[in-house]
Amino acid sequence: MGVRLPFHILGTLRVVNDEVVDAPSAHKVKTLLATLLIRANQVVSADQLLLELWGENPPRRALAGLHVYVSQLRKFLSAALPGPERVLTRPPGYLIRVDSDEVDALVFRRLVHQGRNYVRAGRHEEASAAFAQALELSRESVLDDLREGGIVTRFATWVEELRLECTEMLVESDFTLGRHRQLVGFLHELVAEHPLHEAFHRQLMLALYRCDRRADALGVYQAARETITSELGLEPCRAMRELHHAILLGDDERLAV
Known part of the structure; x- marks a missing residue:
């Protein structure tokens, strides 16, 4: 994207300053930083932080331990990103002060929102670019190594769901732009990675059909049906069944070729 983001929480937690990539060495300090960044510019109460760091059974001196970890985090950030104090005490807890373009998750959410707006406006070239950047x-x-508390776990689930939605919207925008041939390989990868995500099977079927590969499109349906039936004991969703029927009939109007 050309912009260097200081804070990264969409993968492994890391802090970037110029060419230096770092993270707190202590596990609980890393968890504290991740939790505050997930709730960037919002107060996270001490009770929420205790729950995130120690679960339902914190040690007797957990609150004192939290104060120590906050102090260690402040020291780490002042060395990694010199400047104004980032972690502020705000009753009933703490917040981390960041700009909207300093945390990858904030930029990710903004790009997805922009992409949706472009789709609504019929600006699919810009939508595709925004989704791809996201x-x-x-x-x-x-944050695989930090999913011990509810805040981090819920955030990771939210990102994974939004990533799937973003990918679906990217493909739909690229369909509108006539890029079905370029999408076939990408969609094969997505189907292999997410074998139970029916939207990707449906999109692959449509891309193949639009490439005059009707037999391959029908083969995708049969393979998806076998997987879904064996794994879940269900038939494919209505949208997939209707697309399969349209491909069998060669219904170009229904398939919008």
């Missing part, structure tokens, strides 16, 4: 920021598994 996905570039979120290719790693999110």
